[in-house]
Amino acid sequence: MARATILVIDDEPNILKTVRLNLEVEGYQVLVANSGANGLARLAESDVDIILLDVMMPGETGLEVLPKIRAAKPEVVVVMMSGNATIETAVQATKGGALDFVEKPLSGDKLLITVQNALKFKRLDREHERQRGRTKSDFAMVGKGAAMRAIFEKVGKTAPSTGRVLITGENGTGKELVARAIHEHSKRADGPFVKLNCAAIPSELIESELFGHEKGAFTGATQQRRGKFELADDGTLFLDEIGDMNASAQAKVLRVLQENELERVGGAETIKVDVRVVAATNKDLPAEIAAGRFREDLYYRLAVVPIEMPPLRGRREDIPSLAEHFLEQVCADNMRRPKKIVSGAMTLLMQHDWPGNVRELKNVVERLAILTGDADLITEGDVGDALPRVKAVKTEHVRGTPFKDLVAAAERDIIVAALEANDHHVSNTARELQLERSHLYKKMRALGIDHRADAADDGE
Ligand SMILES: Nc1ncnc2c1ncn2[C@@H]1O[C@H](COP(=O)(O)OP(=O)(O)OP(=O)(O)O)[C@@H](O)[C@H]1O
Ligand SMILES: [Mg+2]
Structure with a gap:
């Protein structure tokens, strides 16, 4: 467990000193401030877990500072302290x-128990958030075939x-879903699941994202910040x-x-830190190693x-169970009646x-659900309209080939x-391409394309 950080705000130097001593001995990181304003300034520049806040202070009282703390960092747990507490102030503080x-005065033991309870509460609160997040995004994985059963x-x-896990596979195959499933079923499930997309972070910022930084470490580092490794402590990162990491x-990840x-x-x-790393990539890492772009030891x-x-x-x-799963989800999310995919339409999907794998299937099913409006059935025609029928064509420049030949090759493809997609039915192909049949x-x-004699056609 990384060290928890506790900020003590009190105008009495003696209190600051004893509280700091008592907590530092126990391994906590302690910050102190002698007024509400100074406390808010410390809070803005550091990652604080718990605040011990005095009620009676010259200038702003603790009760006046409390709402400002809540507004700035609602995730920080605040415990109020007072020498001559009335029930009324206590009630006001809790409401705030x-x-x-x-x-006060706080004995060493009482102080420790208070801090430990506050930390426990913070963890439970985080767990609660996580549970809520889970029901919302639904990590259920669908797939009954042998390949998915093996996964x-x-x-x-x-x-x-x-054990560390490296998940590979094309875009949209479910790598992130597997990473989450591993976390959910691990002994760390109560801890955090923290994600970092290495490709999305500019290379000069990746180390600060991973390991955090101190205030003033570089231009723009106006606050101390914890990195993803620290945030994932006791959990999964x-x-x-990862193939895009510089x-x-x-080298630094290897060391951690x-x-x-x-x-x-x-x-x-x-x-x-105590972190389990799960990594994913759609790159061929052995090839990246051979090309000198990825460390073999890592x-x-x-x-x-x-x-x-x-x-x-x-x-x-x-495909059928995935399509039905996504259809059910999107109908429920949009408060529509459940729909059904007719079997011919399902065949087309299969x-x-x-090329975009499960993500593409999910998008197409969502599009189908929306475009079919109030209809209860999704038909072959609907699927035909939603799927890109014409295969991607190579349109690159080939050296030494005249433009007209390149265009002809693209037209032929x-x-x-299009003919294949229409069972070589020329009239239907022409309609789909919006060309005159002639x-x-x-x-x-x-272009020298055979009109197959065996193909279904409309005579002529
Ligand atoms: N087996 C599955 N069951 C249900 N949903 C799935 C399944 N596999 C993937 N998905 C869904 O498909 C989408 C893509 O999955 P995910 O983000 O895990 O893929 P990925 O491999 O990480 O993709 P990329 O490489 O593009 O990041 C997500 O919406 C995910 O919920
Ligand atoms: Mg992904």
């Missing part, structure tokens, strides 16, 4: 959002261990797109994995248990290649794909 009210089995075996950050300790950027203090540390997510086109048997025939002849 203070957790507890203790009477579930691996997650079940891996989660309770402390999900390093997404060399310097890779080896020693379980770190320093904030610009900081001298060594901080112990790879072996991360990939204690490798999990490879299969692409959706490799497990088409999961035939599609889904488009027409062949014009399409002319193009086909010019």
Whole structure:
């Protein structure tokens, strides 16, 4: 557990001194302030867990400072202290959002118990948030096919261990979902799940994101800040797109994995952390290692248990249950009657290649649910309209090839794909491409595309 930080706000220097001594001996980090205004300033520049706030102070009283603290950092737990407390002040303090009210003078024991209770409350509060978050986003994983069953089995075996996991797979295959499932089923489930997308952070900021920084560590570091490793203490840190992490950050992450300790950027203090790292990437890390872009030693540390997510086109048997799952969700979210996908439409969904994998399927199902309005059924026609029928065409420049030949190649690819999608029915293909049928025939002849004699067509 990283050290909890406690801010004591009191105008009596003696109190500040004894409280600080008592708490520092127990391993807490203690900040002090001799007025409400100074206290708010300390709060703004540091990560504080608990505030001990005196009621009677010259200038602003504790009761006047309390709402400002709540407004600035609602997650901080406040305990009020007073030498001559009345019930009335205590009630007022609790109404203002203070957790507890203790009477001065505080004996060492009483002080410790108060702080421990406040920390326990903070953890429960965090757990509560987490539970709420979970029901909202719903991490349930769907998939009955052999490939997904094997994944579930691996997650079940891996989660309770402390082993680091590296999840690979194409975009949208469910890597993040697996990372969350591992956390949820681990002994750390009560601790935080913290995510960092390494590709989304500019490389000059990644170390401060990972390890935190001290005030003044670099231009713009106006406050002390905890990094993701510290925030994930006792929990799981999900390093997404780890293949995009720069060399310097890779070296530092390796050290944390080896020693379980770190320093904030610009900081001298060594901080112990207990974090399980789960990483994910859609890059081929062995190839990145060969190209000198990824550290081999870090790879072996991360990939204690490798999990490879299969692409959706490799497990088409999961498509119906996934589609029904997403449809149910989107109808419920939009307060619509439940809808059904007719079997022909489901077949079309199962035939599609889904280059964007489960995420793409989810998007298409959501689009279908919305575009079909009040209808109870989703039909072949609906799915046909929603799916991109024409395959992606290579349109790149090929050196030495004239423009007209490149355009012809692209046209040929488009027409062949469109014909295939329409069972070589020329009239339907022409309609879909919004071309005159005669014009399409002319193009086909010019481009040397066979009109298959066996194909269904409308005569002529
Ligand atoms: N087996 C599954 N059951 C239900 N939903 C799933 C499943 N797999 C993926 N999803 C959903 O598909 C979407 C994409 O999943 P996720 O974000 O986990 O993929 P990813 O592999 O991390 O993608 P990327 O590489 O693009 O970050 C999410 O909305 C997720 O909830
Ligand atoms: Mg992801």
